[in-house]
Amino acid sequence: MLPPGCRSRVVSVAGTRIHVVEAGTGPLVLLVHGFPESWYSWRHQLTALAAAGHQVVAIDVRGYGRSSAPLDVSEYRMVRLVADNVGLVSALGHDTAVVVGHDWGAPIAWTSALLRPDVFTAVAGLSVPYTPPSEHRPLAMMRALAGDEEFYIEYFQEPGRAEAEIEADVRGWLHGFMFSASGDAPPLEPGAGTIGTIPHGAQMRDRFAWPESEPAWLTDDDLDVYANEFEHTGFRGALNRYRNVDRDWEDLAAWRGAPIEVPALFIGGDRDGPTILGAPAIDAFGTTLPRLHRSVILEGCGHWTQQERPVEVGDALLDFLGSLS
Secondary structure, X not given: OXXXXXXXXXXXXXXXXXXXXEEOOOOEEEEEOOOOOOHHHHHHHHHHHHHOOOEEEEEOOOOOOOOOOOOOHHHHOHHHHHHHHHHHHHHOOOOOEXXXXXXXXXXXXXHHHHHOOOOEEEEEEEOOOOOOOOOOOHHHHHHHHXXXXXXXXXXXXXXXXXXXXXXXXHHHHHHHHHHHOOOOOOOOOOOOOOOOEEOOOOOHHHHOOOOOOOOOOOOHHHHHHHHHHHHHHOOHHHHHOHHHHHHHHHHOHHHOOOOOOOOEEXXXXXXXXXXXXXXXXXXXXXXXXXXXXXXEEEOOOOOOHHHHXXXXXXXXXXXXXXXXO
């Protein structure tokens, strides 16, 4: 399962276990995955970035894999995840790092650079563009956005509800969810709805699409890696991240409207829901990311950017890292 030249270990960070897979030596690059993934989503970039002269560390975010999974929902608030990243940099023997995140990992990376630019001296976000903390409570905004249906983050709020759907068939759910959010999924029929909203009384999987043959970026073996991890851990820890969006809004009130002042990179796909919905945030990068290096939108790419387009993502990250020298 480990890419060639990579090693796996668990690092103690202020009493929290953080599982990492790492490769190479040199300046530190921290890779932060999203939902429902793990360190494995960075399998292609680990070796590519290490070969270019970096110590590259892909983590399991708390609640995933072999990392700690606290019972208290509030232990998954954003400031805790930023603290994990800060402590990990120190535990790995570094003072600074470039932090890169995808999906939920992107807000974790953006916020790490926002709160601790002394530690995270550059940042890259994939799929989810940077949006400064706003004046509007997130769950209220999501309620307005979903109309007569439930926004998926609303659906995830009640502990046990989404877990019951997903854990009834972990591999099948992951298969449908990941394919449906990819650039390989068929176009939606008019009026068919999206997987981002759920009719009342329905389940997310009711709107999944299913591949006739496996896409090259997600083999049976890849799917087995993810399924085996979640069969072991369950989904409670992963879903608890979503259950803190209003806590995060309260915790980060002092940074409302604040730009990120360190060098930045954004990579998205033109078939990726969060990138498409994030178009206003991308348009505001001149203000919110004043040291933006590039904003790269990959044609035909869906949500799983670093897996669907590993070479292009690796090249963009190497170009960004080279610009920092």
